Amino acid sequence: MGISLEQAQAAVQAAHQKSLEIGVKMNIAIVDAGANLVAFARMDDAWLGSLDISIKKAKTARYFDMPTGAIGGLSQPGGPLFNIEVSNGGLITFPGGLPIKDGSGKVIGAIGVSGDTVENDHTVAEAGLNAVAGK
Numbered sequence: 001m002g003i004s005l006e007q008a009q010a011a012v013q014a015a016h017q018k019s020l021e022i023g024v025k026m027n028i029a030i031v032d033a034g035a036n037l038v039a040f041a042r043m044d045d046a047w048l049g050s051l052d053i054s055i056k057k058a059k060t061a062r063y064f065d066m067p068t069g070a071i072g073g074l075s076q077p078g079g080p081l082f083n084i085e086v087s088n089g090g091l092i093t094f095p096g097g098l099p100i101k102d103g104s105g106k107v108i109g110a111i112g113v114s115g116d117t118v119e120n121d122h123t124v125a126e127a128g129l130n131a132v133a134g135k
Contacts, residue, residue, distance in 0.1 A: 095118040096124075100133055
């Protein structure tokens with residue numbers, strides 16, 4: 001079973017709250033197991049360019065069932081996944097995208113966050129992930 005709308009909204013809410021706590025403006029996207037957008041929030045004045053990036057981070061995390069930052073490490077020149085970011089209609093290979101798993105460890109969707117440093121993007125994505133992971 002994929003992520004439910006209720007779970008996706010809980011992830012968006014938790015990520016939004018973390019964004020407020022650390023004082024950043026984010027775009028937050030949740031996709032289901034098929035990489036289809038389920039929930040999205042663009043905070044007031046969040047970068048317009050980050051809207052697409054957040055969705056692509058979520059899709060990238062789901063396509064490969066790993067954090068986007070991990071894919072970035074593998075896609076450097078000379079790495080085993082060099083140039084992967086040009087596949088699948090464009091991927092994002094820096095932190096801020098995380099797969100979401102249910103209680104049995106099955107991937108049910110993913111979260112993608114963009115709007116600040118990749119460290120803050122990842123922190124906010126983790127908050128959203130933690131609101132629903134394992135449930």
